[in-house]
Amino acid sequence: MTQTKEPGAELPLQVQEDVTIRFAGDSGDGMQITGNQFTSTSAVVGNDLATFPDFPAEIRAPAGTRPGVSGFQLHFSSKDIHTPGDRPDALVAMNPAALVVNIKDLKPGGIVVVNEGNFGANDLKKAKLETNPIEDGTLEGYRVIVVDINKRVAEALADSPLSSKEVQRCKNFYTLGLMYWLYSRPLEPTMNWLAKKFAKRPELVEANQKALQAGYNAGDIHEMFQGQYQVPACNDLPAGTYRNILGNQAIGLGLVAGAAQSGLDLFLGAYPITPATDILQQLAAYKNHNVMTFQAEDEIAAVCATIGAAFCGKLAVTSSSGPGIALKTEALGLAVSVELPMVIVNVQRAGPSTGMPTKVEQADLYQSIFGRNGEAPIPVVAASSPADAFDCALEACRIALEYMTPVFLLSDNYIANGSEPWKLPRMEELPKIEVKFRTDPEGFQPFLRDEKLRRPWALPGTPGLEHRIGGLEKEDGSGNVCYDPQNHQKMTQYRQDKVLSIRDSIETPGVEGPESGDLLVLGWGGTKGSITSATNTCREAGLSVANMHLRHLWPLPNGLDAIFGRYKAVLIPEINMGQLWRVLRSEYPEHNFLSYPKVQGKPFMASELVERIKSILEK
Amino acid sequence: MTPEATLTKKDLKSDQEVRWCPGCGDYAILNCVQGVVAKLGIPRENVMFVSGIGCSSRFPYYMNTYGFHTIHGRAPSFASGIKIANPDLSVWIVTGDGDALSIGGNHLIHILRRNFDVNILLFNNEIYGLTKGQYSPTSKRGAVTKASPYGSLDNPFNPISLALGAGATFVARTIDSDQKHMARVLEAAAAHKGTSFVEVYQNCVIFNDGAFDDVADKKVRSDRTVDLVPGEPIVYGKERDKGLRIEGFGVEACAASDASVWNAGIPSPAPAMLFASIERGGELPDPIGIFRSVDAPCYEDDLHAQMAAVTEKKGPGKLEDLIYAGDTWEVK
Numbered sequence: 011m012t013q014t015k016e017p018g019a020e021l022p023l024q025v026q027e028d029v030t031i032r033f034a035g036d037s038g039d040g041m042q043i044t045g046n047q048f049t050s051t052s053a054v055v056g057n058d059l060a061t062f063p064d065f066p067a068e069i070r071a072p073a074g075t076r077p078g079v080s081g082f083q084l085h086f087s088s089k090d091i092h093t094p095g096d097r098p099d100a101l102v103a104m105n106p107a108a109l110v111v112n113i114k115d116l117k118p119g120g121i122v123v124v125n126e127g128n129f130g131a132n133d134l135k136k137a138k139l140e141t142n143p144i145e146d147g148t149l150e151g152y153r154v155i156v157v158d159i160n161k162r163v164a165e166a167l168a169d170s171p172l173s174s175k176e177v178q179r180c181k182n183f184y185t186l187g188l189m190y191w192l193y194s195r196p197l198e199p200t201m202n203w204l205a206k207k208f209a210k211r212p213e214l215v216e217a218n219q220k221a222l223q224a225g226y227n228a229g230d231i232h233e234m235f236q237g238q239y240q241v242p243a244c245n246d247l248p249a250g251t252y253r254n255i256l257g258n259q260a261i262g263l264g265l266v267a268g269a270a271q272s273g274l275d276l277f278l279g280a281y282p283i284t285p286a287t288d289i290l291q292q293l294a295a296y297k298n299h300n301v302m303t304f305q306a307e308d309e310i311a312a313v314c315a316t317i318g319a320a321f322c323g324k325l326a327v328t329s330s331s332g333p334g335i336a337l338k339t340e341a342l343g344l345a346v347s348v349e350l351p352m353v354i355v356n357v358q359r360a361g362p363s364t365g366m367p368t369k370v371e372q373a374d375l376y377q378s379i380f381g382r383n384g385e386a387p388i389p390v391v392a393a394s395s396p397a398d399a400f401d402c403a404l405e406a407c408r409i410a411l412e413y414m415t416p417v418f419l420l421s422d423n424y425i426a427n428g429s430e431p432w433k434l435p436r437m438e439e440l441p442k443i444e445v446k447f448r449t450d451p452e453g454f455q456p457f458l459r460d461e462k463l464r465r466p467w468a469l470p471g472t473p474g475l476e477h478r479i480g481g482l483e484k485e486d487g488s489g490n491v492c493y494d495p496q497n498h499q500k501m502t503q504y505r506q507d508k509v510l511s512i513r514d515s516i517e518t519p520g521v522e523g524p525e526s527g528d529l530l531v532l533g534w535g536g537t538k539g540s541i542t543s544a545t546n547t548c549r550e551a552g553l554s555v556a557n558m559h560l561r562h563l564w565p566l567p568n569g570l571d572a573i574f575g576r577y578k579a580v581l582i583p584e585i586n587m588g589q590l591w592r593v594l595r596s597e598y599p600e601h602n603f604l605s606y607p608k609v610q611g612k613p614f615m616a617s618e619l620v621e622r623i624k625s626i627l628e629k
Numbered sequence: 630m631t632p633e634a635t636l637t638k639k640d641l642k643s644d645q646e647v648r649w650c651p652g653c654g655d656y657a658i659l660n661c662v663q664g665v666v667a668k669l670g671i672p673r674e675n676v677m678f679v680s681g682i683g684c685s686s687r688f689p690y691y692m693n694t695y696g697f698h699t700i701h702g703r704a705p706s707f708a709s710g711i712k713i714a715n716p717d718l719s720v721w722i723v724t725g726d727g728d729a730l731s732i733g734g735n736h737l738i739h740i741l742r743r744n745f746d747v748n749i750l751l752f753n754n755e756i757y758g759l760t761k762g763q764y765s766p767t768s769k770r771g772a773v774t775k776a777s778p779y780g781s782l783d784n785p786f787n788p789i790s791l792a793l794g795a796g797a798t799f800v801a802r803t804i805d806s807d808q809k810h811m812a813r814v815l816e817a818a819a820a821h822k823g824t825s826f827v828e829v830y831q832n833c834v835i836f837n838d839g840a841f842d843d844v845a846d847k848k849v850r851s852d853r854t855v856d857l858v859p860g861e862p863i864v865y866g867k868e869r870d871k872g873l874r875i876e877g878f879g880v881e882a883c884a885a886s887d888a889s890v891w892n893a894g895i896p897s898p899a900p901a902m903l904f905a906s907i908e909r910g911g912e913l914p915d916p917i918g919i920f921r922s923v924d925a926p927c928y929e930d931d932l933h934a935q936m937a938a939v940t941e942k943k944g945p946g947k948l949e950d951l952i953y954a955g956d957t958w959e960v961k
């Protein structure tokens with residue numbers, strides 16, 4: 011499998027700093043695999059990158075229809091980048107539906123590769139099109155590359171033993187080969203991946219490898235494109251060892267790290283739910299890492315088993331998404347009441363109710379901070395990017411174990427399925443988490459607190475420490491059931507003070523940009539990339555704009571008041587209707603907070619943030 | 630079983646005042662459980678009582694062992710996490726008809742199919758006591774309660790059939806006022822490896838007094854109940870002169886000499902189901918005792934065995950290997 015010619019021998023080779031491409035096709039077209047392969051190869055080449063898959067909730071929506079379109083966007087660069095890119099430079103559309111759904115996002119003058127083989131009358135009808143967009147002017151202003159990929163693949167695999175249906179399934183690798191040629195990527199990583207993936211079916215390895223090579227050669231020989239591009243390795247990243255990581259994967263690894271750093275076994279109780287299921291699947295495979303996973307009969311059983319495991323001394327975790335968290339709510343009140351450590355992962359999705367399970371939203375902040383009956387404070391940590399999710403998972407474990415409390419770890423669909431290069435931590439850099447189990451019966455009382463207001467963690471099986479815990483209010487110290495009015499006031503205060511005191515163990519987040527000025531753009535969760543890009547752009551344009559991102563949403567870190575006071579206004583873009591904005595208005599009523607809500611199931615584009623910032627500063 | 634582990638009933642009484650209504654059947658059950666657990670030879674620290682919500686669910690507070698009074702209906706789920714985390718604990722779930730069969734129905738059937746090694750004591754009083762008298766999932770159709778002034782429209786669950794249907798490996802029934810019988814059943818339940826499900830007819834003196842008198846009252850008990858004892862003929866009556874036998878597709882009365890010999894250990898739950906279906910208050914006596922007792926693997930043992938097997942094959946996992954897995958590259 012060698013390349014037939016020097017890449018771009020006859021065509022001009024252009025260096026580009028920064029490229030965004032989007033693969034779009036039917037859910038069955040393998041666009042996610044194509045995107046992931048392009049990503050891995052770009053990582054190996056040394057680009058900085060960020061990805062964002064966009065797929066329907068249905069596993070296989072009706073073929074050829076608009077709701078069935080699955081997309082994968084990848085931004086790769088020789089510079090330090092923060093988002094999967096606002097608008098693609100190149101779009102690959104495998105059928106008419108994919109084309110019409112995505113074409114409006116393509117940059118003017120962008121490249122669009124169209125698989126003509128899927129543009130028959132029937133295909134147009136399925137996409138609810140009266141005319142053929144290749145011919146009706148829809149694609150005016152773009153560089154249009156029309157290829158009959160169906161036919162080309164059939165030709166390339168003419169002597170393959172595979173059925174014609176199986177041959178057509180190799181289309182995505184032909185397409186990938188074409189795009190590899192266009193952006194001068196090596197074929198080897200994908201060739202190797204195929205060999206491993208289909209090791210048991212050599213005929214599939216051969217066919218897909220051939221399709222990949224044929225696509226690559228076609229780019230070269232047929233001179234379809236006006237030239238070839240190169241995106242050199244990124245040298246802006248700090249030195250170190252990197253790998254590409256998905257947000258969900260990072261959470262799984264962060265939890266294993268939390269267990270390793272505290273010397274505990276990891277217990278995960280979970281019930282499958284989009285988009286959190288990956289975490290259960292990943293941890294279920296780590297049986298040789300002292301990881302126990304329990305796929306429960308429902309969300310409630312999952313959290314209850316988790317609390318049971320916490321009582322028995324495990325690093326206990328339950329993972330879910332908003333609707334599942336709603337079901338766990340009552341049990342979380344019990345976890346607060348019995349003061350046992352655990353981590354609750356919420357990979358947020360668009361709501362309310364079932365909402366849009368595969369779309370992006372960060373609207374569960376209220377649910378996390380406030381969403382329980384009674385006074386039931388739970389600390390909240392939110393990841394800001396796929397790589398950051400590792401550190402946040404570890405931080406959530408630290409807080410839980412250090413303060414004997416349940417902790418929310420928030421992620422979202424954008425982080426969960428998005429990916430970026432992760433600078434791998436050196437093992438000795440990882441923080442140790444100290445855990446002490448109570449063993450001494452002398453003076454033991456289950457709710458006797460220490461200076462940090464923590465109660466002792468006394469494991470069943472320890473002689474002399476037999477005690478009962480439960481959801482009824484407990485007497486200070488002894489933990490016996492107690493309905494005394496003053497005692498309830500005291501216990502409620504203790505629980506609140508303990509959680510609020512966590513702020514003394516966290517750093518005030520740093521500000522990027524001017525230390526004081528016209529505007530501070532404040533974000534939390536997955537909006538970090540877009541906010542960083544947008545505020546960079548604004549600063550380059552000479553605007554007095556700073557940005558800051560919160561990892562700890564509850565309790566809020568110390569020092570925010572002083573920071574907010576140094577700017578005329580604080581803009582809070584959120585993929586919800588202004589949840590952090592309202593929390594901050596009640597916590598810091600004297601500052602000028604502006605909300606920028608967006609709930610379209612999509613992340614912010616950096617460009618729309620820039621526009622909003624500019625319009626605010628013009629006033 | 631170390632000699633030091635031998636306990637007395639008193640060792641298992643906690644310092645908390647027992648707060649059930651005077652005359653409640655729960656007192657008798659507590660007394661019997663304390664006696665049985667004391668004799669198991671298990672150190673007190675290795676015993677854990679887990680409950681949900683309801684009158685019966687206050688039980689853990691009165692046991693001087695580890696205990697967890699959790700939330701309504703979910704005790705089996707807490708117990709599952711506890712057994713996975715620490716398989717060495719002797720775990721007892723105390724629940725009621727509302728807790729186990731209504732709000733917690735889902736968790737009950739799932740713990741039964743997974744066969745965790747725990748003991749479930751279902752105090753069935755056919756009423757909601759703690760909320761002061763509404764019909765429960767075991768109340769008879771037509772039951773007049775505060776929430777059903779014109780009679781309940783629900784058909785009741787039969788807890789024994791339900792447990793058998795969910796694949797329970799040990800299923801038994803006993804009566805609060807029959808201490809000897811209860812002790813025998815509880816000892817067998819404790820000895821069984823796997824989920825032991827025990828229904829206890831429990832009298833709620835306040836809201837459903839005498840609900841089981843037609844069969845459980847001392848005066849009629851020997852004629853109106855039949856004790857299923859594995860390996861023994863199914864006979865009953867004051868004179869032990871009456872018997873039951875399986876005939877065709879049902880159970881019929883017969884002379885003691887013609888009674889079937891009870892076998893609770895066969896793979897099929899069908900014969901147990903036949904006895905479970907005998908309607909209380911009908912012609913035949915109400916079966917109590919051990920309906921089913923079969924060996925099967927326990928979830929927590931299998932999980933730990935799987936972990937050991939994978940570790941044996943792949944070696945103990947290292948965090949570093951997970952982090953540095955896949956395609957990595959260097960930035961200088």
Ligand code: SF4
Nearest residue numbers: 650653684758833834
């Ligand atoms: S209400 Fe009934 S079940 Fe509850 S404690 Fe009183 S007598 Fe017992």
